[in-house]
Amino acid sequence: MTDPYTIADASSLLSPGLLFFPELIRQNLQRALDVAGDPARLRLHVKTHKTPAIVKLEREMGITKHKCATIAECEMVAECGPADILLSYPLVGPNADRFARLVKQYPTSRFAATVDHPLGVQFLQEAAERLDVEIDVMLDVDVGQHRTGVSPGPEAVAVYEAIAAASRLHPTGLHVYDGHNHQADPQERQSAALKQFEPALRLRETLEGKGLPVPRLVVGGTPTFPIYARLDVPGMECSPGTLVLHDNGYGSKFADLSGFVPAALLLTRVISRPTPTRVTFDLGYKAVASDPGPGKRLRLLNVPAYEEVLQNEEHLVIDTPEAARFKPGDIALAVPTHICPTVALHQRAALIEGGRFTGYWEITGRDRVIRI
Secondary structure (H helix, E strand, O other), X not given: OOOOOOOOOOOOOOOOEEEEOHHHHHHHHXXXXXXXXXXXXXXXXXXXXXXXXXXXXXXXXXXXXXXXXXHHHHHHHHHOOOOEEEEOOOOOOHHHHHHHXXXXXXXXXXXXXXXXXXXXXXXXXXXXXXXXXXXXXXXXXXXXXXXXXXXXXXXHHHHHHHHHHOOOXXXXXXXXXXXXXXXXXXXXXXXXXXXXXXXXXXXXXXXXXOOOOOOEEEEOOOOOHHHHHOOOOOOEEEOOOHHHOOOHHHHHHOOOOOOOOOOEEEEEEEEEOOOOOEEEEOOOOOOOOOOOOOOXXXXXXXXXXXXXXXXXXXXXXEEOXXXXXXXXXXXXXXXXXXXXXXXXXXXXXXXXXXXXXXXXXXXXXXXXXXXX
16 A cells, blocks of 8 residues: 655755645545535534635535634635635634624625623624624534533523624524543543533524524534534534544544544654664654643654654654664654644645645644734
């Protein structure tokens, strides 16, 4: 079997550097479509790749709904053409006006924001009035992570009613993220996810019983994607993100995410051989996410039996009985454990197609501000 990560000539590639493998990205996107069963049931999160070229690739494959974590990511997606864009992040301070300007600037795209508090409703209403726009709003529902969101009870009903009562806002459903469900055992994860999803479904019934529209439920992330994809719930959209590029963290933990493969690696070179058993690479934690902690941030490919002994800002030091095989300038590839923040550390990714370097894709969405 051919190694999908073979590079015929990497001599011109800078290190440390981010590599994208477009053929594997397409494979992951197709697998996501197969699991979802219909592109209308997919709202892929762009926070993982932050890349216009991947947004356009998704569009080519029929995926037109997107989820974002920042206003800059929303702007990046809108710049790729008309789209359905959800910003799943509370808007406070100047960001409420920024979002309203975004809605005004890109009238051919459909934007939605999330709120979980009456003040969030007020901030968006006032911003919409100032910018003379109307904004779709989803209620952010807390099903157990306790990061953002409102518990699915009377308080949630009151916030949703406030959205409906605001003259410039339109209630468009529930955002239900369960990023705390990382159980390695698929059955345990499924049991937890479905148990926590039930109150959100009951909340929907309550709201609809009051005559309020709840047309959409945007649910889950990558670990629970296969679970929700099996459900037949009207208006439900699954919103995984990591699986587009995939990584060593999810790949090694979740066996039920079969068919998804790492499509983004890091290229690194040996820069020193300080002792007979040590090898130092130019791969510090300014090039790979520092989440998780030391010793768990990456997996080196084709480097046998090694132990990571030190990582600084620009250095990765390993100890291996095979150290004699390595000399300064030698190349190695690494699979990041957490690809999302790793991508954000790089301005561009080198493309490897058919084993050859073919150009670059810009990581536009890594910036906090693009224009708006």
